[in-house]
Amino acid sequence: MKKDTLLIHGGVMGDKATGAVSVPIYQVSTFAQDGAGKHRGYEYARTGNPTRDALERLIADLESGSHGLAFASGMAAMSTVLALYSQGDHLVMGDDVYGGTYRVLHKVFSRLGITHTAVDTSDPAQVEKAIQPNTKAILVETPTNPLLKVTDLSAIAKISKAKNLHFIVDNTFMTPYWQNPLTLGADIVVHSATKYLGGHSDVVSGLVVVNSEELAEQLYFLQNSIGAVLGPHDSWLLMRGIKTLGLRMKQHEQSARRIAEWLADHPKVQKVFYPGLSTHPGHLIAAEQANGFGGMISFEVQDGEVAEKVLRSTKYFVLAESLGAVESLISLPAKMTHASIPAERRQELGITDGLIRISVGVEDVEDLIEDLSQALSSHS
């Protein structure tokens, strides 16, 4: 089945009992048993709910995995995955992973004796060098946020296999429509489904996919034990969003390419970060391991003052955190998503005060370019 068909026919189609074409919302917490301990597949809705089940099967199909799991947020998904590790274990992770992932490792799991080393994963040699005898996993995002750095997933998978580590990929930016890390050798895929998968700025959710019975069993145990599950209504909203993922991703991508090229030619723009541009250092790797480049662009203007003026002047680009929605969004990483990183460290990483990040929505691209054009010239 091709991707666009899988989005519609993957997972569970409708409801067998009634013929309903959409999976019903089973708004229920417990299920009647035919005898003590004799249930019909469901007993208590933290353990399993038919609507969440349908979503979990759908995301497994979309990521070419065997098992999917749905959580109350991307961070709930990530934290449950990290609960696989124990005191004394060590992780190697990207030095510009999502701020929440960094925070939970740095402030929560480190208290429990799980340590980590952050490196630039776009350089596999750095990853290899950071591995210690007690390393248990490598955690990567590609492309990263906000600098859109690309990591070679097959290269990291090779390193990870040789050392018998788990290879975890946060695939939020690419979505399963463009990139399937499990097919490139990853062991665990994590999503903030709040972003592109949901796509409509109306649901917070997280997903995990694996391709191994053993990992699935461990993660189902943790999902049920920790209990950060996604509710039935949100599960349904997510399935509804996913039906149009292909249509949306194609539009995000087409418009993002146009806008990235336009920005690259703009006299007030000093630098553009978009893996789809042939000048991007990760362009060839991105082209090889993914079927698209996504809808996220970062670009640099003169300084923080100019950047803030641009942010205040757009009318279609909404000034907000988050990404991946039908609405175009604009943000200033240094003052928003990455404000908690010390200024010096931000400079080292290349997150300058004049760095603007946009999530290209599905509005008419001519309107979006006109909007950026007037915002960039409104203060000359």
Ligand SMILES: *Cc1c(COP(=O)(O)O)cnc(C)c1O
């Ligand atoms: C937003 C995000 C998360 C966290 O997801 P929530 O749904 O906000 O908990 C994790 N990883 C990436 C790459 C994200 O963009």
